[in-house]
Amino acid sequence: MASTLYKWAGLLFLSSFPYIFTLRGDFVFDDTEAIVKNKDVSSESWTDCFYNDFWGTNIKSNLSHKSYRPFTILTFRLNYIMNNRQLSALSFKTTNLFCHILSTVLVWFTYKIVVNIQHLKKHKIDISYFGALLFAVHPIHIEAISGIVGRADLLCGTTFFLAFICYDKAINSQKHSSLFMVVTIILSAVSMLFKENGVTVLGFCLFYDMIHNIKNKKETQIYKFCNKINMKRITILMLSIVFLLYGRWAIMGGTKPEFKATDNPAAFADSFTKVVTHSYIHFLNSLLFVWPQWLCYDWSMGCVPLIQKFLDHRILCPLLMYLYGIFIIRAIFCKQNKKFTKRILLLSVALIILPFLPAANIFYPVGFVIAERVLYIPSAGYCLMISFGLNKIITRFNKYKLGLIAYIILLLIYGLRSWQRSYDWQSEYQLFVNGMLVCPLNAKIHYNIAKVSDARNKTDVALASYKEAIRLYPEYYQAMNNLANLLKNQKKYQDAEYYLRSALKYKQDYPAVWMNLGIVLASTKRLKESEQAYKIALQYRKNYPDCYYNIGNLYLEMKKSENALDNWLKAINFNRKHELAWTNMIALLDNTEQLDRALQLIPNALSELPNSPLINFAVGNIYGKMDRFEEAEKHFLKAISLFDRKVQAIHYANLGVLYHRWKRYDMAEIMYKNALKINPDFKTAIRNLISLQKYKNR
Template sequence: MKKKLSVIVCLSSLPFLFTLNGDFVFDDSEAIVKNKDITSEYWTDVFNNDFWGANVKSNLSHKSYRPLTILSFRLNYLLNKSSLSALHFKITNLVCHVICCILLWKVFEHMVNGKKSNKGCKMSEKCTSQNGFSQKWWMDVPYLSTLLFAVHPVHVEAVCGIVGRADLLASMTFFLAFLSYNKATSSLHWRYIYLICTVTLSAISMLCKENGITVLGLCVVYEIVVNLKPKGRDLTKSKGFNYVQVRVDADSIFRIIFITLSAMSLLYLRWIVMGGIKPEFKPTDNPTAFAENSFTKVATYSYIYFLNVLLFIWPKWLCYDWSMGCVQLIKKIADVRMLPVVLMYIYGILLLKAIFYSRNRKSNRTIILAVSLGVIPFLPASNILYPVGFVIAERILYISSAGYCLLIVMGFSKLLHRRSLFTCKIGVFMFLLLLLVYAVRSWSRSIAWQNEYNLFVSALAVCPLNAKVHYNVAKAADANHETSFALAEYKEAIRLFPEYYQAMNNLANILKNQKQFAEAEYYLRAAVKHKKDFPAAWMNLGIVLAHTRRFDQSESAYRTALNYRRKYPDCYYNLGNLYLELNKTEEAINSWSQAIHQNPKHVLAWTNLMALMDNTGQIERALKIIPTVLTELPDAPSINFAIANMYGKLNRYGEAETHFKKAIKLLNIEVQAIHYANLGVLYHRWKKYSLAKEMYINALKIDPTFQTARKNLDSLQRSNK
């Protein structure tokens, strides 16, 4: 028992260890880093907002109500001294995965062995009657199924992506709810308590992630196939099919009714929480949901189901985002992709036929439970009940993969049943090889989840027709200063999706920085054409127009941006820069002041405001705001530098020296020649000539062509002769 537990812990941990030193990636940024519900002072807001921090009753919300998951993120944040550390979050995810594997081991034992799970594995009957091979651990179906689940590569997204915590917590409580229900069916004195615990745990699971409530459906199936007893065997036969009369058990009927009513009540409460409003998605999120042709919908959804099954069997093609063009719509019956769809449904029919015609009720029971474990948790993501906002999501498959693992190991068990010792050893070798392949694939995939660049680039081989993949690759490449690669990827994203206004805006920003203003203007005008209320594009268009000295059009673009987004400090900052260019001093001051009002820590606005007041002789006005700016930004180098210059002009040398030194210390390796040169001027005026000389020399070391420092140094040396 202890050895098996140790192996489960090791196998469920090792393939995912390499991601622990990774960053917040992809959805982690929106759900955790930018989510005020995790970092704010008021923790009760989590019960009013969705997973992404928006009001759950808003029309713009995706209705993903997972307050308990958000609270777990908040706990990570608080335990790490109110700071966001990806390491702590990832360790928690890994621990949750290990716990899920241990719980699933018990779930499998109940599914395979029924209520007497403590007697070992009964599915693993003898390979041969004489070799005793069946007594070995490697024929333990629940245990081997758990090992397969522990290393399955489809779990990498749930374990390595921190937002996958929702799936892990939902799975933990899902398995606990099932185990509680098993107790409710076998306990005499505590059965009602366990039944209430089952419903409570399912509610908790639902508050971690929506599909957690599906455990109640699995419990109903378990009740039907395990606890409803046959009245007699082979009472009537027709062509080999066994019609078995079932004895109606009052306790079973009560449990089924109780579970069904509880599920309906929880769903109704969930609907109330959503404000009675269904989530709204874009065609780019789930293109199939917006297909007009019924055949296209059915065929494409069926193909998506096949791809999900394929990810279980051969998880080579893993991708963080399957939206947009990843899965092209099937519009004709002659589409070659219809072949695997048809074969999948034929296999499903044959499996059902085999179950109905088989006389091995125990084996049938386990197969039905395994299929149910695979299918029922997937139903909320199947688009059958309602459209969802994604095409394929690997983390959604976390629970469903357990059903696949159980089916695979049962298949191995059946194949090795009453075979020779040599055949059994070959079978064991093949299974261990499968474990190794899955573990290595999980390890390699977890490396991709260490940072966004690796993750996004890895998707190019899987979904080359997904514009969003190219867009994210471009963003990551730009952050890595791979400008040419970023330009190419943005253009490819726009080629694949000509209305991709976000890509147009980002592409224009790069072109703007390269002084290619005409091309930047072209993409920005295209962006606001496709999305008129796009404040960022309007602001960037204003910047481009200002660079090309079309000031009236630039001001109009800034005003349009502010009409669409009232609170936009960056836009007010740029508008202030425009007014400065037009020598409208007071308008510039007002614009920067508005930027500061909206964002008191807007360093650039503060810096420009103080510099303008200094340069226009409004020293007294500038001095009045110094206490405020130092309260908001005490460690901003540019602020300290600006204050030092003002104090220097007022001959307040000591205060000026303090702020000059602080600015230089904060800048560290980014210090520029002008910082040392200005401190040198201060010492020069202060008559501390040796220090002035030292500062001028430091400035010239950084920039030997800095003429001001050169002239001041020459003047100092001549005066000292």
């Protein structure tokens, strides 16, 4: 009893403690698109996720990645609702960690079934438990646990192992075999709705059934594989696989996802390059099991250069992997090895290969090069093989202590690596920088570093990273667009225009580039060209509120006030929360003395954005002009409070003018002085303060 409790305690501790750092993290990388920006997570509808892909795009759309995981999205919704409809990364990450703990326990139970297949009573070590501990701490799981989108893999794994356990019950139970069979099919479907590769559990069950029947051949002298009951069970499995795969194909609308060469370069290469490079990628996946030192959140683009020549030394790596595979096959067919050894090897290899097949680029191309989270289930096969191998070595050489020390060292290495890697997943910046160390040739990593650096106001780093991304991938039009925006902000308009026009060479129908080109052209007073650029942007994207806002600004500069108002109104119609469009409309009506129109607009603006400092300040100006001093004061004070550290001299100065006109001279003087504390050279405040002091000293 005590021994069992210690085992449970050890398993629970090792499946949680190495990943504890990840709980302190934020939404990172894919989490932003799949959770933060995904309306299926936060909307009122519970059914939209069944019509959309994992990223919130209609599953039948040509733009969809065809990743259909509605049950995973539903768990995100539950997190969102249980946290008072707030997107809390801690809540999401805690759930992920719990899923891994549960999955580890189920892996232990799965190993018990596989290891006890011969009902052997004596092993030098507890193979199932040692394998489960290794699974608990393996660093390849970090991406699935720390990246919230990895929950798809965690829950797919949990239901995968649960389905297998039920299938074993279906084989061995006489009374409830049919019930367990039905539960197995249901769980496999659920697993597939968490993530696509969940359907492979039926293939693993089929393989296990064949092994199980061969085991019983001598016991009954009947080849149970041909037994009517077994044939019925296996037929049900095969029909279920066909039915689920057909259902998956139908949900996609009978179309395959369309990927870019940057997502998976080898898939678009010639036959030799494709086969050899994919073989090398399979080797890298295997290497990550054994020595998970080089972990990266994104292996796309140039991370793994294509093998295009027969003399490329990397071609030896997959050959070594295949030689090892031949060694395994030889061990399986070697007459000297016991059936127990052969079956453990067969099931370990099956557990590695079958769940990996959908991501292997064998049947169809996938949208990634290497994705560590897809190795979550296959790693269970690796851990079982290592544990079994350790038992064989200890048994053969009778070195229990030495073998145990080696195992503990491996456990510590994996655990410490998981601990270290979970720290990288706390923030995007740390994750991206670490990725650059592993994949310095990946242009997307440099692009992501640039975006995060820009958000952190590290402009020099952002500029350098965007340029490096473009150097590595000269057709990277997104990087060109973002780099141009940075250069535009530095008033380097000529350089900005160069990169924007370069981007258009590779992506003519990119509305954001046309809009940004319009902004740059307007900044250089080429107003007609700017107007044309904006109109082209709107041709490619009809509902583009930012573009309507910017063309409104252009018309304001061209002294076409009504055109400006019309376009700002269009921006608001497409985005009711467009703060700058509301602000500019109110300000223009203020400056053109159209106060009645402004008064009609104000309630709608405040209804949509009651806590906007810009809108409250603009409203304060309107009410001040109309001598509605108390209302003006209220909005000025609220604006200043909302601006907080970003408050400017003009905000205090305008409130000072209000008090000045209101004859609250002491308050006016205080506000003028506050304005001058922020900007001592603010002429309006200086002039008004001198005038006020002269008036008070008369």
